[in-house]
Amino acid sequence: MYNNPELIYACKKNDEKAQKFLYEKYKNRLMGLCIRYTGKREEAEDVFQESFIKIFKNIKNVRKPEYLERWMKHLTINTAINHYRRKNKISFDNIYEIDCESNVYENILSDIDSERLLEIIHNMPDGYKIVFQLYVIEGYTHKEIAKLVDISENTSKSQLSRAKAYLKRKLEGLGITKFERYG
CATH class of the missing domain: 1.10.1740.10 (RNA polymerase sigma factor, region 2, helix turn helix motif)
Incomplete structure (x- = not known):
């Protein structure tokens, strides 16, 4: 219209x-x-x-x-x-050892239903969840996330790294143990 x-x-x-x-x-x-x-x-x-x-x-x-x-x-x-x-007060762990280049989470969607995946994401600690959603789902850069959430870029990167590790642990707990890298 x-x-x-x-x-x-x-x-x-x-x-x-x-x-x-x-x-x-x-x-x-x-x-x-x-x-x-x-x-x-x-x-x-x-x-x-x-x-x-x-x-x-x-x-x-x-x-x-x-x-x-x-x-x-x-x-x-x-x-x-x-x-x-x-x-709430959002808690961001300030850790600087970072492995943000690991993309093991990218192609797990075919092995798990979206409801369960969203549940896992919702149960992440707040800092992990917000950065994960902004970076992975919305496509923001770490610089944009840092400005938006008022944290450093390194904190954004460490939160993403921790979110990925959290997601991997939860998926392994569901029996999903093979992750493929694409790209």
Whole structure:
């Protein structure tokens, strides 16, 4: 119905039809993000609602229509992290011995159902979980994560390394002991 430039323009003008279209088009993706970062449906709904309020309030700041979804995802992730910060104190272990180049986790998805994998990720210690999701799932760099979460790049790298080790241990506990490297 709308292309992105038209949608952004109409939402800037507070066009209810365009806002409803934007909401319907992206609600599932953004709610999925919220659930992934909060782990609880009730909290996810709060973050989701807060995110959409921010989206409608700040849509005037979208400069490139082709990046609309990316901008919305970034805003939602920031909202989820800020929500988590307000609610809990995130603990990041500050260890500098790092093995971030090991990518043993990359092709395990075919050996485990997504529900179980998400459960393992949700049960990771907070620092591991946030960095793992931002780096592996969202594709942020360590520099971006450091800025977003207010930690050093080395802390981001060590948290990722520890998250990978945690994931590997949990998968081995499920009988998944062979990991393939790709790339």
